[in-house]
Amino acid sequence: MKTHNILLLSIGLLCFLSCKRVREKKEYTRIVFDSDSLRVVSSAVNKKLETMAVLYGNNVGYKTLIDSGSNHRAGELYKFVTWKYQDNPSFYGSKINGELLSVETISIQPGQGESIKINYRVERGEILPVNGVALNKQERISYILAYKPAILP
Amino acid sequence: MANPVTAGSFELIKSIMKLSKQHYGKKTVVFSLLLLIALSGVFLQFKSTPLEYGPVTGKVEAPKEIVAILERSCFNCHSNENDLHWYEKIVPVSWLVNKDIKRAREIMNFSEWDKISRAEHIGKMWAVLNMVKADKMPLANYRILHPGSKVAESEIQTIKKYVLEITENQTAKPGNHGINYHETAGKIAASKNGVIYTDEFKKWKAISSSTLYENSMRVIYGNDIAVKAIEEENFHPWPDGAVVVKAVWEQIRNQYGEVRPGKFINAQFMVKDAARYKDTEGWGFAKFSTPELIPTGKTALFAAQSCIGCHRQLAGETGFLFSVPLKVNPKN
Numbered sequence: 001m002k003t004h005n006i007l008l009l010s011i012g013l014l015c016f017l018s019c020k021r022v023r024e025k026k027e028y029t030r031i032v033f034d035s036d037s038l039r040v041v042s043s044a045v046n047k048k049l050e051t052m053a054v055l056y057g058n059n060v061g062y063k064t065l066i067d068s069g070s071n072h073r074a075g076e077l078y079k080f081v082t083w084k085y086q087d088n089p090s091f092y093g094s095k096i097n098g099e100l101l102s103v104e105t106i107s108i109q110p111g112q113g114e115s116i117k118i119n120y121r122v123e124r125g126e127i128l129p130v131n132g133v134a135l136n137k138q139e140r141i142s143y144i145l146a147y148k149p150a151i152l153p
Numbered sequence: 154m155a156n157p158v159t160a161g162s163f164e165l166i167k168s169i170m171k172l173s174k175q176h177y178g179k180k181t182v183v184f185s186l187l188l189l190i191a192l193s194g195v196f197l198q199f200k201s202t203p204l205e206y207g208p209v210t211g212k213v214e215a216p217k218e219i220v221a222i223l224e225r226s227c228f229n230c231h232s233n234e235n236d237l238h239w240y241e242k243i244v245p246v247s248w249l250v251n252k253d254i255k256r257a258r259e260i261m262n263f264s265e266w267d268k269i270s271r272a273e274h275i276g277k278m279w280a281v282l283n284m285v286k287a288d289k290m291p292l293a294n295y296r297i298l299h300p301g302s303k304v305a306e307s308e309i310q311t312i313k314k315y316v317l318e319i320t321e322n323q324t325a326k327p328g329n330h331g332i333n334y335h336e337t338a339g340k341i342a343a344s345k346n347g348v349i350y351t352d353e354f355k356k357w358k359a360i361s362s363s364t365l366y367e368n369s370m371r372v373i374y375g376n377d378i379a380v381k382a383i384e385e386e387n388f389h390p391w392p393d394g395a396v397v398v399k400a401v402w403e404q405i406r407n408q409y410g411e412v413r414p415g416k417f418i419n420a421q422f423m424v425k426d427a428a429r430y431k432d433t434e435g436w437g438f439a440k441f442s443t444p445e446l447i448p449t450g451k452t453a454l455f456a457a458q459s460c461i462g463c464h465r466q467l468a469g470e471t472g473f474l475f476s477v478p479l480k481v482n483p484k485n
Contacts, residue, residue: 026483027483027484028480028481028482028483028484029480029482029483029484030383030384030386030477030478030479030480030482031478031482032358032359032360032375032380032383032384032478033358033359034358035358035359039355039356040355040359040372040374042413042414043362043370043372043413043414044411044412044413045362045364045370045404045411045412045413046409046410046411046412047412048410052362052363054359054362054372056359083362085364086479086481088363088475089479090467090468090470090471090475091283091463091467091468091475092279092282092283092286093279093282093283093316093365093366094363094364094365094366094475095363095364096361096362096363096476096478096479097361097362097363097478097479098479098481098482099481099482100482130409130411131409131410143409147413150372150400150402150413150414150417151402151414151415151416151417151444152352152355152400152417152420153340153352153417153420153441153444153445153446
């Protein structure tokens with residue numbers, strides 16, 4: 001019986017120590033999203049969901065969104081990155097992006113004849129609803145491609 | 154290893170003391186030295202420049218409970234109405250006090266409130282709130298000699314309530330954005346301190362995005378040197394050549410209930426050049442406003458007189474930048 005108790009105690013202690021070690025091992029980092037050669041198209045803040053998003057696009061995509069936003073063509077590439085936001089710890093009154101929630105990619109390729117093929121992929125995370133409504137794939141593509149580039153001098 | 158010059162001087166003083174003691178006796182030497190110090194002190198009182206009290210051109214306008222807090226805790230440095238202790242007017246203490254007051258007045262002067270715009274008043278009050286909230290103001294060494302100056306928690310709440318009240322455009326207006334879009338590449342503008350506007354930043358990576366006071370939204374871009382510094386946490390100091398640009402827009406609400414960038418407000422630059430920008434912790438600040446890119450600052454000293462105050466006190470941990478991405482994402 002005594003041996004049994006010692007054994008249980010040892011296992012408990014081992015679990016406690018290993019859990020503690022796992023907790024200590026969790027390290028955090030600062031992420032600068034690697035947009036590769038894509039440039040910032042625009043951004044959005046959703047105060048209900050407490051999220052911020054940045055839309056990136058390549059030059060073809062950027063130009064299309066400026067020109068019309070509807071006449072899409074092969075070669076357009078976009079990434080839509082969503083973050084949870086939080087209070088900036090250095091300055092009360094400012095919110096800043098925090099945890100990275102999701103990354104979506106849209107690429108447009110030539111289809112049959114003169115048509116185009118729009119590919120949509122969730123690269124990371126889960127997509128949150130827009131205005132309380134979960135969008136299907138086609139709606140999500142329309143939502144992202146409806147962005148207009150932010151005005152810059 | 155001892156400095157040979159210092160060691161030499163020390164030896165010389167020792168020799169003079171020894172000789173003096175031999176000729177005049179220990180008591181006489183000590184008395185003469187004290188007399189010399191006292192006379193030098195009196196002489197310096199007449200030679201030193203006293204603190205200048207400029208006129209009150211326009212006192213801060215706020216509810217009386219806010220003015221009372223500012224008068225008690227801030228006015229002694231951040232105004233032209235300074236009520237100093239007698240010993241703060243005596244050299245050498247006055248040298249330190251006068252230097253601090255001069256710098257404080259440059260950053261924020263509650264006696265010259267009329268010299269800045271309504272938008273700047275609001276920005277300054279947010280700075281006050283942040284400084285007292287982070288317990289950075291009044292300065293710790295000032296509080297030792299002025300224990301009554303500490304801002305109480307209840308007073309911080311009073312300031313917070315007031316600041317939120319005066320902040321306009323709390324709710325983004327509905328509207329379209331991107332209409333009449335035009336982008337003129339290659340626009341040129343220069344700040345008085347030599348920071349040049351470049352539209353190269355449009356191709357840089359976004360290091361973060363943010364909002365301020367619920368009425369503007371920002372995307373912060375960093376060049377390759379800045380991005381590398383963030384990834385390596387190389388903030389103390391940031392490497393020369395790092396450039397961070399914050400593009401600021403008004404908030405516009407869209408049909409999805411989201412907020413998106415509307416009218417362009419300004420682009421704020423921070424350029425790291427330790428040798429050139431010694432007064433502002435090595436950072437060259439610039440703000441180019443409106444699509445015409447009008448630079449802020451009438452002289453090259455504008456950043457030392459405004460920007461660096463908050464950056465120095467509140468963002469020291471990240472090398473004086475507010476918009477460094479937070480360390481909240483798990484590794485891998």
